């Protein structure tokens with residue numbers, strides 16, 4: 001009895017080992033599934049927020065030089081974003097670069113901080129019209145990222161005064177409140193050590209105007225990648241915003257980090273917003289997947305939509321997120337569930353947007 005039981009156990013162990021060896025010889029990874037923030041359980045939300053705090057506390061990989069404020073692993077990514085601001089906004093690599101950037105953050109949370117889930121996204125259409133904005137579950141003081149800062153009067157005549165802004169001070173509740181040096185870089189392109197609190201300056205008006213389903217539908221209806229990208233990014237003025245600017249200014253207004261083109265990833269909400277922009281892109285790709293897995297265009301140089309300074313970004317165009325991941329090309333990130341290939345992404349969304357007729 002003892003012996004046969006021993007043999008049986010060994011056989012089970014041996015076959016399990018064998019299955020593992022086969023599995024590693026033929027990796028068949030399953031994509032992790034990104035879900036909307038409000039659909040996560042309390043436990044999932046708190047483990048995500050715990051992982052964000054962990055990355056904020058890990059030492060940077062960027063070499064220290066010239067008194068830069070790059071202190072944490074989190075800062076490594078903020079620094080990369082600041083450095084590349086004008087090569088990956090209003091250019092053809094905008095969506096591809098940010099897709100890789102968010103996936104890199106997701107991988108850091110999982111590999112370096114033991115997070116088990118996928119990067120959550122924020123479907124901001126659910127928090128419109130304007131009257132619903134400030135009570136979004138994303139701003140919840142107990143289960144979210146905290147809310148607005150105190151109102152700081154601005155200069156209504158300034159061209160940077162975001163319409164409808166309502167805050168501007170330090171975030172007052174939630175997991176990132178009360179930390180005077182949560183942010184180390186910025187404002188704008190400054191990379192010297194500059195300890196700051198996390199600030200928000202919510203604009204319900206801006207969110208209501210640019211983040212409702214009507215704007216999302218207009219974006220999804222774009223006929224090709226060039227028009228799609230321009231609909232997402234919008235123009236350089238507030239009036240010409242797309243869904244991208246909608247949440248940047250809807251959360252960051254004029255004085256919060258989310259409203260700062262360079263330092264916006266300093267607000268952890270950035271990654272939920274950009275996951276949703278990525279989901280808008282994937283939703284658009286899925287409307288005609290075969291063709292749109294290879295549809296890429298848009299200028300190499302900032303706003304060079306008439307190609308006066310150079311050509312368009314192609315599938316071979318390189319993408320770099322600095323010290324936090326290997327360099328890849330646009331081709332490598334066209335498919336979010338391309339699991340298994342070199343540098344490939346391996347995630348899915350639980351739901352995509354549908355084009356309403």
Ligand SMILES: *[C@@H]1O[C@H](CO)[C@@H](O)[C@H](O)[C@H]1NC(C)=O
Nearest residue numbers: 062063064065066067068191
């Ligand atoms: C440090 O600052 C000096 C002077 O501004 C500059 O020449 C040098 O390139 C900087 N070093 C790095 C690694 O950026």
Ligand SMILES: *[C@@H]1O[C@H](CO)[C@@H](O)[C@H](O)[C@H]1NC(C)=O
Nearest residue numbers: 129208209210212214215218
């Ligand atoms: C979408 O609806 C909002 C709120 O009614 C409105 O302010 C905005 O102009 C609309 N946008 C488009 C593209 O129709």
Ligand SMILES: *[C@@H]1O[C@H](CO)[C@@H](O)[C@H](O)[C@H]1NC(C)=O
Nearest residue numbers: 225226227297298307311312
């Ligand atoms: C660049 O892409 C746009 C579409 O985004 C296209 O209209 C244009 O012809 C392309 N330019 C070149 C030089 O290929």
Ligand SMILES: [Cu+2]
Nearest residue numbers: 081089098264
């Ligand atoms: Cu960006």
